[in-house]
Amino acid sequence: MTITPEFPVPAPATALSFRTVDLRGRDLTLAGLRAAVPRAQHQTVADAEQKVLDIIGAVRTRGFAALSELALTFDGVQQHHPRVPADALASALANLDPAVRSALEESISRARRFADGQRPRNLDVELGDGALVSQNWVPVARVGLYVPGGLAVYPSSVIMNVVPALAAGVESIALASPPQKDFGGLPHPTILAAAALLGIDEVYAIGGAQAIAAFAYGVQASDAGPALEPVDVVTGPGNIFVATAKRLVKGVVGIDSEAGTTEIAILADASAQPALVAADLISQAEHDPKAASVLITDSEDLAAAVIVELDRQSAATRHADRVREALSGPQSGVVLVEDLEHGIAACDAYAAEHLEIMTRDAPAVAARIRNAGAIFVGDYSPVSLGDYCAGSNHVLPTSGTAAFSSGLNVTTFLRAIQVVNYSKAALQEVSGHIVSLSGAEDLPAHGEAVAARFQQKS
Template sequence: MSSPAAFLAVTDLRGRRPAPAELEAALPRAELDVEAAAQAVRPVVEDVAARGAAAVLEASERFDGVRPPHLRVPPAELQRALDELDPAVREALETSAERVRAVDSAHTRPSDAVQVVPGGTVTQRWVPMRRVGLYVPGGRAVLPSSVVMNVVPAQVAGVEQIVVASPPQQEHGGLPHPTILAACALLGVNEVIAAGGAQAIALLAHGAEDLGDGAGLERVDLVTGPGNVYVAAAKRLVRGVVGIDAEAGPTEIAILADGQAEAAFVAADLISQAEHDPLAASVLVTDAADLVEAVERELAAQVPQAPHRERIEQALRGPQSGVVLVDDVEQGLAVVNAYGAEHLEIQTAEAEDVAARVTNAGAVFVGPYSPVSLGDYAAGSNHVLPTGGTSRFSSGLGVQTFLRGIHEIRYDKTALEASRGAATVLAEAEGLPSHGRAVDVRFDKHPARPSSRKASLSTPF
């Protein structure tokens, strides 16, 4: 079907109905060995835990080629970056933050009480994390939008203390990129750390007695944010010391399209995610062979015009990208649900109905005018999403990432008595009779206890 110069390898599932495990194995997927990366960064994480700022500075010099003069960015630098920010970029960041805030505000959860029996209630109370560390990458691309996507949900949740970490930049005197600093200042974040990679994650998780300015850094309760495989590996190593959002891998897009899809749109969207990283995954799932040929023609026309052509070509031609040919949209749905893409576009007839049947995806973009790029910046949704098929059991970043549910149990004596039988029987069945006794004792007839005054009079001293 495709010429040797085709960008996307083709997996043809037409006429086949592979079992779930076989289907998953047949799909394109990025090869990401987080465990190997974890072994590589373990010495860095342990060194930061032991030596704090000194270890971070040494790692920054080794990996980022710069030794920041201050790990903690001075407030004056944050304000200067905001003052010098391009007004158009500021307006765009404000629009993005306003939209994310509107969506997240609608997703907060009030406390709710359930009366289980008369006089007995269980209330779920939602409590924000006290202190969180938000990681913003600074590698191939500068991502001030990631500041918005991390900070705004935390603020809506009511997080008390927010720390942002971003890699020091050699060309900016060892500070994070000015646009990152400006975005932090715009959102009112005043604790920003010039550290990247595994050393930044370790610093957030373990804290430090002195960052070099005479003040320490208190460890956080939760670390969130995207990053490369070494950031993901460091998150794996500190999980349990702190909470993490996810071990994010390279970005990925899957597009479920039929013969009605516009090839130029499909190609542009595949390119947009390939632009991120040579390991980025761009996958087209379709029942239309003609569309595949049209998309290849569009890629041939559009890729050479892209500023990051080499990176895009490498991603599109990598084993993590490709076309999956299916018999019909129904089979296509089974494929995309097995794939569980970070970003899933639905460009088919009856797109709304098809999207409603998606069960595994970080975010679903419905119809030809809902491109993933919109979600990256200005849709109001969050772009920190599960990758590598982990959408089967996890969700994207949002206000609830920063909330914890606490049950409050309130039973009066009548309610406890109504529950006494079930509690004591189960306690006996589990061989834990003292559990049952802790209920029964509340219904024993105790002799009147002496008052504290009489007890004090009988004391011989």
């Protein structure tokens, strides 16, 4: 079914095609819903995988020479060594627009307060006299944080990566962002200023999958310059090549999630304001022509009104061509559902990176959602708030991975180490059980290792 607005809209140079998926009257399973909701049909992870494998192999075998070649190929930058000089960081901060600095400082303050509250407590459990089991949260030693470049500048992503790592107690932090031809082969100066503001002095002008490879495997020192030491955890958003690289190095290092091209879903009913719904869909479409903007609603009238607003507002925004391409893509559109229950099921099937709830009693509806990277409740909690100043983190799982993974947070940089401390009497109390279980598993040496502690010495 295609919804046509009831009144004419002046046609822009490129007509907006915001498709409709009508799920009304269709009794779909979870798998059916996942297949029916809008998804990108452009380049898949499988398509990108071989290219990323080639990049990883080049970085592992040829180090800085490969990174230099890749900077020239992808960024048009001649590069000797990717490490950003300390004076470039200091200069970027000194020349930062005061209004932008003030905004970054406010964002940092809110993010720190939320991150500080996330750190889990160590735990001691006494299971008997002399039988103590503890769980201690310990930060990883070193992390590599990726901040994307491309079509926009993301100092906010510097904050979102760095602040939870600092709150976790990580002592060695490296940051990478793509080199920019317009800035002498360095990352954008606002990126550098944000890093300097947070006290990060190890910054590299490396973009894409090659940054992930360099973090995961390290790069040995050479005539080009000092080594880039490998990290324990890699985090940060990026395009499909960055997400694929993170998937391929997972196991060599920890990762936060496969945070690819941005997406927003809005669950709305007839009470929603069409102009606000459209504005929020456009705000995420602004990121990338492949960004996903999805409206899930049981109101055909609302859907029609939103399409009118999308056409009007997108034609007037600065990045109109990019926005309209994203809105017209297969990854975007209206999903018509029977009712609110059906809408919640569709939301859980979609598992959006960002999910806005614009319904009656939005807090109660939000509490029922199981799958989302972050949930934004009501008219005054737009995704834009979360992108910058909510205090929450905007590095979130995409492409349905929110069904099983979480957004970036303090625990991303922590490990839970279990500590077992039993006395002789406490071990003796369970020794018979250990012997019985080791025999049942045909692993008798396990039981013998316990029994040996209670044998009389000659």
